[in-house]
Amino acid sequence: MTRSLVLRTPGDRYSLKLNIRVLKMTLALTALLAISSILALASGSHPTSFMDVLGTLAAPARSDLALIILEIRLPRVIMAILVGAALGSAGLILQGLVRNPLASPDVIGITSGASAAAVLFLWLGGITGTSLLLAPVAMGGAFTVALCITALAWHRGISPARLVLVGVGLAAALTAVTTLLLVLSPDSTAMNAYIWLTGSLYASQWHDVTALTPWLAVCLPLALIKLRHLDAQSMGEDMARGLGSALQGHRLLFLVLAVALAGSAVAYAGAVGFIGLIAPHMARRLVTSGHTGLLPIAALIGALILLYADWIGRVVFIPRDLPAGVFVAGIGAPFFVYLLYRLRHEPG
C-alpha cells in the first residue's frame, strides 16, 4: 500500500490526495535542482565562489560579477531547467498517450518538424548568428507536423499505433529535407544549423526565459489536472469509456499539450533529443504512481539532465562551449541500454 496524505476543504467539497512518496521525492529533487543550479551558477570561465553567487542573488549589486551571474549564467540555467522540464513532461504525456514506453517527441516527429522549419529559415535567410524569429518559426513547424500526423493517422479518432508509425514516417522525410538544406547551405550556415540541431543553450537571454515560461505555466497545471484520464486510458479503451472519460477528446488534448511543451522547448533550445525518452522512465523507477504523480518527477528529472548536460558542455571544455545536446545523448545512452534490459520484462 502506498501511504497518502488527503487534504479536504470544509464539507468535503474538494479534496486532494497526495502520495507521500511522490511528495517526498518531489521535494528531494527540487532541493537537488536548487543546489545544482547554484553550482552551475558558480562555475564557468570566470571563477566565482559559492558565497559570491548567494550574495549576488540575495542582493544584486552593480559589478562585473553580478553582470556575469545575473545576465549571462542565470538565464541560461533557468532555460536549461525550463526546457528540460518541458521535454520530460512532454515525453511522459506521449508515452502514456501512445501506451508505448519508446515514444518521445523526437521519435514521433515533433522535433523533426521544428528542426526542418528552423533549418529552412536559417537557409532562406542565410543566417549565421541567432535570430529572434527562429523560435516562432520552429514552433510553427512543430505544430504543422503534429497537425499532419494527426490528420494522416485519423481513423474514427486518434489511433495510438498509427500515430506512432505515421510520426516515424514523417520524421524520416523531414530529416531528409533537413539534410538536403544542410548540404545546400554554405558551410557557415550549415555549422550554425547543426549546432541548433544538436540542441544548445548558448547565449540564452532573459527574453527567451520570459517567452518560454507562459507555455509551461499553462500546460503543466493543465496536464496535472487532466492526467488522471491518461491513467484510465492505460487500462484500455473500453475501461476508459466505462469510467466516463471522453476518450478521443482527451487524446487530442494530451497531444496538443505534448506538442506545445515539446515544440516550445525545442524552439528555444534546439533539437535536444532523448530527454523526452528517458526522463519518464527514470521517474517510473523512482516512484510508483499514476501519471499525475509522475509528471512533477519527470519534469524535475528532465530539468536536472539538461542542467548537468549544459554545465558539462560549458565548463569542462573551457574555452570551448559545446552544445548540451551532445552530452544529453551521452547521459541518455547508458540509461537507454539499461532501459532496454528492463523493458524486455514489462508488457508494453
Add this chain to the structure above:
Amino acid sequence: MLTSLLARTSGALLCLTFFVVAMASSLVFGNIPVSLDMLIASCLDYDPGSLEHLVIRTERFSRTVTALIVGAGLAIAGVLMQTLTRNPLASPGILGVNAGAMFFVVVGATLFSLTSPSELVWAAFTGAATAAFLVYFLGQEAGRGISPVRTVLAGVAVTALFVSFAQGLLILNQNRFESILFWLAGSVSGRELATIVPLLPGFGLALLVALLLSRQLNLLGLDDEVIRGLGLRVGQIRLLVGLTVIVLAGTSVAMAGLIGFVGLIVPHMARGIFGTDHRWLLPMSAILGATLLLAADTVARMIIPPQEVPVGVMTALLGTPLFLYLARQVRQLS
C-alpha cells in the same frame, strides 16, 4: 501480380531492360553530358586525352558500380528483414541497422583515421550487428513475441541514438565536417573503383547465401512450430539470415553512408509484381533495388545543377509516401 512462368519471365526481362537503361543513363547524364557513342567508345577504345572518356572512366563508372551494389544490397537486406521479422515496415534503414553501421564508420573515420572502405567495412559490420542486436532485443514484448510497432519504435530510438552520437562527433570535430556529413547524408559519389573492389567478395558471398536460402525463407513466414515440424532448424536459419543482413547493410553503409528507404520500397514493389516466392523475390529485388538507386542518383544530379541532391534524400522523399501508406494498413497492433 504475375503468376505464370511466362509472365514472370517477361516481367523479369522488362526489369532487366529498365536496369540497363538506368545504368546507361547513370553513365551518360551529369554535369558533363556524354553521348552514347562516346560511352561505348570509352569502353572499347579508351582515349586518355579525351575529357569525356576520362570522366566516364574515373568518376562515372565507379559511381555507377557503387549505386548498383548499394541498391541491390539494401533491397535484399530489406527482403530478408521483412521476412525475418514478419513486419512489412522492416528495413535496414527503419530498424536502425544502417544508423549503427554509419556511427561506427564515422568513429572509425574520425577517431582512428581509417579512410578506405575495406577498413571501414569492419567498423560498419560491428555497428550494424550492434544495432540489430539492440533492436531485436528491444522489439520483443514479454510473452507476446516480437511486436511490429514496438520493433519500429525500437529501431527509430536506436537510430536517434546513433545519429545524435554522430552529430556530437561532428560538432567536436568541426574540421571533419564535410566528411562526416557525407556519411550522414548518404552519397554514392567520390568512391574510387579500386577501394570498392576489396568489398566485393564478402558482398557476393552474402548475396549467394541469401539466394541459396530462398526455399527456407519461403517457410519462415509460417508458424514456428510448423517450420520445426517440417524439419527446419529455425534458430540457425534466423541467425544466418541475420548475419547476411548485417554484411549486406554494413557493406552498403561503408560504401555510401546513410541511404534509407531503398530496403523498404523495393521489397514491396517486387512482391507486388512477382509475389512472395523468394526464388523470384530475391533476384528481382536486387535488380529493382539497383535500378531504383541508379535512377535516383541520376535524377539527383539533374534537379539543381551544378549542385547535387544527396541520393539518400531522394530515396527518403520517394519512400515516405509508401511508408505512410503501409503504416495506415497496419491494424490492431499496440
